[in-house]
Amino acid sequence: MKQSRRNFLKFAGLSAAGLCIAPTAVMASGGSSGGAQYEVNSNHLQAKRWAMVVDTRKLNTEEAIEALAETCHHIHNVPSIDSNQDIKWLWSGTYGEVFPEQENNFPSEAQEKRRFPLLCNHCEHPSCVRVCPTKATFVRPDGIVAMDYHRCIGCRYCMAACPYGSRSFNFMDPRPHLDMDNINKKFPTRMRGVVEKCNFCVERLAVGEMPACAEESGGAIVFGDLQDPDSNVRKALRENFTIRRKPAAGTEPGVYYII
Amino acid sequence: MLEKALKGGPKYWAWIGFLLLIIGAGFCTYIGQLQEGLTITGLSRDVAWGFYIAQFTYLVGLAASGVMIVLPYYFHHYKKFKGMVIMGEFMAIAAVVMCLGFIIVDIGQPQRMLNIIFHPTPNSILFWDMIVLNGYLILNVVIGWTCLECDRQRVSHPSWVKPLVYTSIIWAFSIHTVTAFLYAGLPGRHYWLTAILAARFLASAFCSGPAILLLVVFVVRKITKYEPGKAAIGTLTTIITYAMCVNVFFFMLEVFTAFYSNMPGHMHSLVYLFAGEHGHTELVPWMWTAAIFAIVSLALLIPPKLRYNQKLLPWSLAILVIATWIDKGLGLLIGGQTPNPFNEVTVYWPTGKELMISFMVYALGALTLTFLYKIATDVKRETGELTTED
Numbered sequence: 001m002k003q004s005r006r007n008f009l010k011f012a013g014l015s016a017a018g019l020c021i022a023p024t025a026v027m028a029s030g031g032s033s034g035g036a037q038y039e040v041n042s043n044h045l046q047a048k049r050w051a052m053v054v055d056t057r058k059l060n061t062e063e064a065i066e067a068l069a070e071t072c073h074h075i076h077n078v079p080s081i082d083s084n085q086d087i088k089w090l091w092s093g094t095y096g097e098v099f100p101e102q103e104n105n106f107p108s109e110a111q112e113k114r115r116f117p118l119l120c121n122h123c124e125h126p127s128c129v130r131v132c133p134t135k136a137t138f139v140r141p142d143g144i145v146a147m148d149y150h151r152c153i154g155c156r157y158c159m160a161a162c163p164y165g166s167r168s169f170n171f172m173d174p175r176p177h178l179d180m181d182n183i184n185k186k187f188p189t190r191m192r193g194v195v196e197k198c199n200f201c202v203e204r205l206a207v208g209e210m211p212a213c214a215e216e217s218g219g220a221i222v223f224g225d226l227q228d229p230d231s232n233v234r235k236a237l238r239e240n241f242t243i244r245r246k247p248a249a250g251t252e253p254g255v256y257y258i259i
Numbered sequence: 260m261l262e263k264a265l266k267g268g269p270k271y272w273a274w275i276g277f278l279l280l281i282i283g284a285g286f287c288t289y290i291g292q293l294q295e296g297l298t299i300t301g302l303s304r305d306v307a308w309g310f311y312i313a314q315f316t317y318l319v320g321l322a323a324s325g326v327m328i329v330l331p332y333y334f335h336h337y338k339k340f341k342g343m344v345i346m347g348e349f350m351a352i353a354a355v356v357m358c359l360g361f362i363i364v365d366i367g368q369p370q371r372m373l374n375i376i377f378h379p380t381p382n383s384i385l386f387w388d389m390i391v392l393n394g395y396l397i398l399n400v401v402i403g404w405t406c407l408e409c410d411r412q413r414v415s416h417p418s419w420v421k422p423l424v425y426t427s428i429i430w431a432f433s434i435h436t437v438t439a440f441l442y443a444g445l446p447g448r449h450y451w452l453t454a455i456l457a458a459r460f461l462a463s464a465f466c467s468g469p470a471i472l473l474l475v476v477f478v479v480r481k482i483t484k485y486e487p488g489k490a491a492i493g494t495l496t497t498i499i500t501y502a503m504c505v506n507v508f509f510f511m512l513e514v515f516t517a518f519y520s521n522m523p524g525h526m527h528s529l530v531y532l533f534a535g536e537h538g539h540t541e542l543v544p545w546m547w548t549a550a551i552f553a554i555v556s557l558a559l560l561i562p563p564k565l566r567y568n569q570k571l572l573p574w575s576l577a578i579l580v581i582a583t584w585i586d587k588g589l590g591l592l593i594g595g596q597t598p599n600p601f602n603e604v605t606v607y608w609p610t611g612k613e614l615m616i617s618f619m620v621y622a623l624g625a626l627t628l629t630f631l632y633k634i635a636t637d638v639k640r641e642t643g644e645l646t647t648e649d
Contacts, residue, residue, distance in 0.1 A: 084303035084605055097601035101524065127446055133385035134374040153374050154297075154367020157385055159307040163447025165600035169307060169367065172298035192296035193367025246600075249446035 038186055043208025047225035049143040050122065050200055051254040052214065053236040059220035060114035065092040068117065068213040068221075072198070075212055077189045079177030087168040089198040090119045090213060098257075099245060111259070117213070117221075120145060120166040120198035121245060121253030128158035128167065137195070143226070143254055144200045154193040163249040167197045226254065260408060263637040264630040270482075271633070278626045285619020288612050289364060297367055300613045305605035306596045308365075310613050314620070315361035317467075317588035319438045320460065322354035322395060324468020326431035327498050333424050339494065342487040342644065343476070348403035349631035350472050351431075355396040357624035364616050384440045391434045398427040403631075411638045435460045442595060450528035451595040453516075459509045460587075466502035467583035469495050470576040475628070477573055485636045493567055496576075500560040503579060507553055510586075528594040531604065539604045542593060545585050552582035 059065065069090040073080070078087050092115040096103045122145045128137050129145060136151035137158055159167045173192045183189065187203060190196055200223075201211035209215070214223040224233035236242075242256040267275075292299050302309045325347030331337035332344050363369055380386050402423050409416050439457035446452065473495060476487055517525040530536055532546045556579035560566050565575070598604050609617070 084305065085298055086304060088304070093601060097603065100600075100602040131383050131385065131445070133380050133383040133389075134371075134378045135380050136374075151371075151374060151378070152368065153371045155365070155385060156307040156367070157383070157441075159304075160442075160448065160596070161445045163445075163600055165305065168304055170296070171300075171302065171367075172296045191368075192298075195367075246447060251446065 038203035038206055040206040041208065045205045045208055045210075047142050047231075048227035049124075049225060049254070050205075051143070051224065051226035051233050051256065052122075052200070052211075053222040053233055053240075053242065053256045053258060054117055055220045055222070055236070055240075055258045056114055056116055057258060059117060059217055062092055062115045064220075065090070065115055065117045068216055071212050071216055074182075075184045075201075076187055076199075077174075077178055077183045078196075079174040081172070081174075081177050085169075085171040087170065087174065087196065088118075089168075089196075090117060092116060093118050099243065101246060101248065102243065116257065118164075118166070119213075119255065120200075121164055121251070121255045122198075122200055123254065124252035125250060127161040127163065127249070127251060131157045131161040133157065140202075144202050145197075146199060146202060147196055149188070149190055149194045149196065152194040154195065156195065158195055163246050163251065164253075167195050169195050260404075260411060260634050260638065263634045267633065274629065275626070278622045278629070281622040282619050282626065285615050285617075285622065288615040289619060291612065292364070292616060293369070297365075299610060301608050301610045303605050303607065305599035305603070306593065306607035308592055308596065309607055310592075310609035310617055311361045311365035313588045313592040314617055315358050315365070316438060316460075316591065317584060318354045318357045318361070318624075319392070319435055320464030320583075320587065321468045321471055322351045322358060322392075323431045323435040323461070323464045324472060325351040325399070326428055327465050327469050327502075328472075328495065329424065329431075330428050331494070333421075333428065337494070339488055339490040342485075342639070343491050343495070345403060345407055345635045345639075346476055346479075346487065346632070347472060348399045348406075349635055350468075350475065350628065351399045352396060352403065352631060353624045353628035354468075355392055355399070356627050357620050358392055359396075360620035360623055361617070364620060384437060384444065387437050388434075388441060391430065391437045395427070395430050395434050398423060398430060402427060407635060407638055410642055410644070413642065432461065435464050442591075447600055448595050449522075449524040450591070453513060455509055455512060459506065459513075462502055462506040462509050463583050463587055466499050466506050467580055467587075469499050469502075470579050470583075473499075474573060474576055474580070475632075479632055479636060483636045483640070485639060492569075492572075496560070496566055496572065499576070499579070500557075500566060503553070503557060503560065503583075506583070507557065527598050527602070531597050532590050532594045536598060537604045539606055541606055541608065542590060546590055549582045549585035549590065552578045553586075556582055 059068075069088075069092075072078070072090045076089060078089050081087065095107065095111050095114065095116060098116040098118060122143060124143065126137075126139060126145045129139055132138075133155060134151050134153055136148045136153070138146055138148070140146055154169065156169055159169060170190050170192045174190050178189065201209070201213075204211060211221075211223050214221040222232050222236045224231035226233055228234065236258070237256060240258040242258050244253045244256055246253075288299075300309060300311075328340050328343045328347040332340040363372065366372060375386060375389055402420055405420055406416050436457045439460040442448070442451035443453065443456040473492065476492075479485055480487070514529065517529050527536065531539070532542050533550075534540075535543050556575055558565075559571060559575035559578070565571055593607055597607070
């Protein structure tokens with residue numbers, strides 16, 4: 001009896017210790033799937049401040065933007081939900097929707113016809129980050145506004161704060177709205193009750209790839225380091241007239257539009 | 260003293276049973292929400308905050324309103340409020356319970372709620388709102404309970420209560436100021452982006468809160484014969500009248516700023532609420548009802564002859580409560596998010612399930628209030644206090 005009680009206590013103690021250590025050990029090993037995930041490798045791209053320049057002279061039709069959105073949504077496992085509770089990382093809008101405070105009464109024909117790509121602006125002073133009560137959304141040192149889906153409590157304060165309507169909330173479980181046989185297994189799916197948005201393809205930068213929309217745009221979207229005077233982004237900004245969305249909000253967006 | 264809440268007549272228990280029934284039904288709906296997510300609500304990508312958060316905002320005002328009794332009583336030694344002080348404090352407790360309830364039902368991942376404490380983020384106003392709301396709850400529980408217990412024992416209140424009371428008076432202003440800051444600091448939401456929002460919140464709280472409190476006290480008086488004192492009711496009504504005047508005045512300031520400046524962003528929400536935009540006029544009848552009721556309530560409260568008419572008073576107060584509820588418990592939240600950042604209108608309307616869950620939270624508050632008021636009135640009756648009209 002005495003022996004068995006001692007054994008039980010030993011077992012219980014070891015189990016408790018194991019339970020404490022196990023999660024750390026699992027995390028340290030980088031998850032169970034090993035090479036299937038995006039892991040930072042020696043090719044990873046770095047910048048002081050990532051930014052994007054969209055040439056709307058080249059990229060301006062609903063179909064062209066929709067094609068980019070499809071790729072983006074596919075690699076990030078963004079579900080397609082046919083309601084106003086949908087999730088959008090990249091989509092298109094008219095000039096009036098994208099630049100509501102800079103609309104003219106007599107717009108040019110080109111401007112009237114064009115559609116403009118919309119995405120998270122990865123602001124320098126993001127109001128979503130300022131209001132988040134759990135640091136679930138944060139600015140990385142390279143200027144990317146990122147999300148920790150596991151930290152998010154779903155209060156949706158960031159959605160109220162974002163002047164660009166760039167954030168989506170998983171009102172429902174997104175998985176039934178995904179083609180589960182055809183998802184990107186390298187990128188996580190989300191659960192209901194958390195906020196998500198465009199992440200400037202941070203997982204692709206980590207393995208030396210450009211954001212999917214920039215790669216597929218045929219040169220219409222330029223992506224690079226805003227702090228580097230010799231970068232392609234700075235070259236595009238130097239040579240063209242660009243505007244940003246809602247400058248009055250003071251958030252300093254990282255997405256520029258050549259009109 | 261808790262045992263007093265467990266003794267009551269059949270009517271008392273029927274009321275408790277009724278509340279428990281609503282709580283039960285609401286809780287079943289809430290389980291459904293936990294399983295399916297907030298998709299059961301009428302919320303959308305564009306209107307991400309709705310009925311739950313609007314009720315939270317409105318009830319913070321009810322919680323803060325107790326200070327309109329506590330402040331004259333402690334700062335100005337207005338002794339006629341003696342019978343009302345405990346009512347105000349206990350109302351604040353029930354109101355904060357409902358506020359916290361509405362926050363919990365609104366968040367998408369409630370099991371992660373404590374992340375607000377595990378990862379404290381002082382740059383988020385929600386963090387400070389959590390601090391002030393819970394602080395106010397604790398303050399009122401400690402103060403209310405201690406004072407009532409002392410009254411029951413017929414001993415004077417301990418000296419350490421005084422500093423807590425003074426803290427709670429200032430704290431009451433903070434809870435509604437901080438709640439206003441939740442909205443007022445957001446770029447791109449012009450209806451909320453106004454320096455006067457906190458002041459508007461306080462003005463609206465100090466008329467609607469005491470009005471609800473008085474209506475509840477009238478019911479309590481009818482049931483228990485507990486008489487808080489005619490003079491106290493009269494003074495509180497005067498306070499309500501002044502606060503409502505200020506509330507309406509502050510709203511007119513918003514209207515002037517928006518329309519004289521002619522700034523589209525500042526006008527859009529008001530136009531949407533009162534005239535409709537892009538063919539959407541869902542809120543127009545509501546907002547005009549609020550505007551007309553606000554004026555009618557003032558017409559019934561400003562002339563002293565009508566104000567002190569005890570028969571008319573409950574109606575005047577009810578009209579005032581409806582007006583302020585539509586303004587803050589419906590229009591403020593929807594107006595702030597409509598039109599959306601793309602200048603489009605997405606219609607939001609709460610679903611039946613959303614309302615059912617809201618009724619659960621309201622019933623939870625009513626249950627808290629019933630228990631607390633039962634205890635308070637029983638103790639007051641025992642001590643023979645204020646059973647006769649003064």
